[in-house]
Amino acid sequence: MKTLITNGLVVNSTGTALADVLIDGETIAAVLAPGSQLLGFDVAANVDAVIDARGKYVIPGGIDAHTHMEMPFGGTSASDTFETGTRAAAWGGTTSIVDFVVQYAGENVIDQYTLWQAKAAGQCAIDYGFHQILSDVQDSSLVAMDELLKEGVSSFKLFMAYKGVFLSDDGQITKAMQKAASNGSMIMMHAENGSVIDLLVQQAIAAGNTSPYFHGTTRPWQAEEEATHRAIMLANLTGAPLYVVHVSAKQAVAQIATARDAGQNVFGETCPQYLYLSLEEQLAASSTEWGTFEGAKWVCSTPLRSREEGHQHHMWQSLRTNDIQMVSTDHCPFCMKGQKDMGLNDFSKIPNGIGSVEHRMDLLFQGVVDKQISLERWVEVTSTTPARMFGMYGKKGVIQPGADGDVVIYDPNGHTSIGFGEGRSHHMNMDYSAWEGFEIDGHVDTVISRGKVIVDDDRYLGTKGDGQYVPRGLSQYLI
Numbered sequence: 519m520k521t522l523i524t525n526g527l528v529v530n531s532t533g534t535a536l537a538d539v540l541i542d543g544e545t546i547a548a549v550l551a552p553g554s555q556l557l558g559f560d561v562a563a564n565v566d567a568v569i570d571a572r573g574k575y576v577i578p579g580g581i582d583a584h585t586h587m588e589m590p591f592g593g594t595s596a597s598d599t600f601e602t603g604t605r606a607a608a609w610g611g612t613t614s615i616v617d618f619v620v621q622y623a624g625e626n627v628i629d630q631y632t633l634w635q636a637k638a639a640g641q642c643a644i645d646y647g648f649h650q651i652l653s654d655v656q657d658s659s660l661v662a663m664d665e666l667l668k669e670g671v672s673s674f675k676l677f678m679a680y681k682g683v684f685l686s687d688d689g690q691i692t693k694a695m696q697k698a699a700s701n702g703s704m705i706m707m708h709a710e711n712g713s714v715i716d717l718l719v720q721q722a723i724a725a726g727n728t729s730p731y732f733h734g735t736t737r738p739w740q741a742e743e744e745a746t747h748r749a750i751m752l753a754n755l756t757g758a759p760l761y762v763v764h765v766s767a768k769q770a771v772a773q774i775a776t777a778r779d780a781g782q783n784v785f786g787e788t789c790p791q792y793l794y795l796s797l798e799e800q801l802a803a804s805s806t807e808w809g810t811f812e813g814a815k816w817v818c819s820t821p822l823r824s825r826e827e828g829h830q831h832h833m834w835q836s837l838r839t840n841d842i843q844m845v846s847t848d849h850c851p852f853c854m855k856g857q858k859d860m861g862l863n864d865f866s867k868i869p870n871g872i873g874s875v876e877h878r879m880d881l882l883f884q885g886v887v888d889k890q891i892s893l894e895r896w897v898e899v900t901s902t903t904p905a906r907m908f909g910m911y912g913k914k915g916v917i918q919p920g921a922d923g924d925v926v927i928y929d930p931n932g933h934t935s936i937g938f939g940e941g942r943s944h945h946m947n948m949d950y951s952a953w954e955g956f957e958i959d960g961h962v963d964t965v966i967s968r969g970k971v972i973v974d975d976d977r978y979l980g981t982k983g984d985g986q987y988v989p990r991g992l993s994q995y996l997i
C-alpha cells in the first residue's frame with residue numbers, strides 16, 4: 519500500500535515546508551517537492567491512495583509519554599482499558615503512548631512487566647511502549663532494571679509521595695539512581711513530599727475540610743518544590759539523568775531551570791491541566807448534581823494550582839523558553855459514579871487522575887492559536903521531544919524518510935468542541951469530561967498509524983490490535 523499526502527504544509531519541530539509525503543507500507547519513503555513529480559516521474563499516478571491536504575498541516579503523530587491505562591489505584595482501576603484509551607488517543611491525533619507498568623511494594627518487577635505486556639497485547643489501536651514503576655527498590659529490582667533495558671524499557675519511575683503504596687525513601691531512590699547512572703536509563707520522578715502531604719491531609723479531614731478543594735490546599739507548591747529540589751540533588755549526587763513528571767508549580771520549574779543552567783541532565787514535563795485549569799475554577803467548583811463534590815472531576819496529583827499565583831501563565835512561558843521540555847497527559851481517568859464518589863465525604867479517598875489522552879494535541883494547538891507557542895514548538899513538545907527523550911526518535915517524532923508512517927493531517931480552519939452531546943467530541947471511557955465546553959480552533963482530520971488510516975473525517979477506521987509494542991532505546995538527549 520502506497521499513500522501520497524499532497525499539498526500539505528509539513529510541520530516538523532525544525533521548521534515547515536510545503537511538501538508531499540509518500541508512505542510506502544508502514545514507513546515514510548519520501549518527502550517531495552509539491553506536485554509529486556520526481557525527475558519526470560508522476561508519483562501521484564503510481565500510488566494506491568492520494569490524500570489532499572491543501573490548507574492543512576501534516577505533522578508527525580502525537581506521542582503521549584505518560585498514560586495509565588486500566589491502572590489499579592485506590593481500590594479501583596482507571597476506567598480506560600488499553601483498547602478504549604488508545605482508541606480515544608487515536609481520535610485525538612496521538613499515534614503512540616508510553617504507559618506505566620505498576621509494581622507495588624512487595625511485588626516482583628519482572629512479573630509485573632510480563633503482566634502488563636499481556637494486558638496490552640492485541641488490544642491497542644496505536645503503538646505503545648512501557649516505563650517501569652519501581653515502588654520498593656529491592657535488590658531484585660536493580661537486577662530487573664538491567665533486564666528491562668534489553669526489553670526496550672529504558673525509564674524507571676519513582677515516587678516521593680503515596681507512602682505505603684508507591685513511595686520510595688531517599689535511600690531507595692539513591693540506589694535506583696546509582697543503577698540508572700551506570701546503565702544509562704532515565705529516572706522519572708513523582709516529586710512531592712509525601713510525609714508533609716499525609717500530615718496536612720490528616721489535619722484537614724480532622725478539621726472537617728473534606729471537599730475536593732482541600733485536595734489542592736493539602737498538596738502545596740512547597741511540597742512540590744522541596745521534593746523536586748531533593749530529587750535534583752540526589753540525581754546530582756549519583757549522576758543519574760532525571761525527568762520530573764507532571765510539573766505544576768512555578769517554583770518547581772525554577773528548580774529544574776537552575777539545575778539545567780548548571781549543566782545537569784534534568785528534564786521537566788507538564789500536562790494540559792496545568793496549562794489551562796486551576797484550583798479556584800475547577801477544584802473549588804460546585805454544581806447542582808454534585809454540590810462542592812463537583813471538584814472531584816479534577817482531583818489529580820500534583821494538584822491544579824492557583825491561577826491567582828500565576829502558575830498556568832508561568833507554565834506556558836516555561837514551554838516557550840524550554841525550561842519545561844514536553845507535554846504529556848498523565849491520562850488516568852476515573853468515572854464520577856462508582857469511582858470518584860468513593861471520596862464523597864473524604865477527598866483523600868477520591869481516585870487521583872484526569873482523562874486527557876484524546877485532547878492533548880488539540881489543547882496544545884489552541885496554544886498556537888492563542889500565541890503561547892509556535893507551530894513548530896507544538897510539534898516539538900507533543901511529538902519530537904517525547905520521541906527523543908524516551909529513545910524513539912527517527913522512527914517516531916518526525917516526518918522524514920525512514921520514519922514510521924505515523925502522520926496526522928490537522929486542519930487549522932476546522933473546529934473541535936470537546937465534551938458530551940451533539941457535535942461534541944469525547945471518546946474516552948468516562949462518565950464526564952474534564953474538558954467539557956472547551957472549544958478548539960482546529961481539528962484532527964486524518965490519523966495514519968504506520969501507513970494505515972485509522973481515523974478519517976470523524977470516523978474510526980482502525981481495528982483493535984493495530985498497535986504494536988515499541989521497544990525503546992536510551993534517551994537521545996544524553997551523551
Ligand SMILES: [Zn+2]
Binds near residue numbers: 584586848850
Ligand atoms: Zn502518572
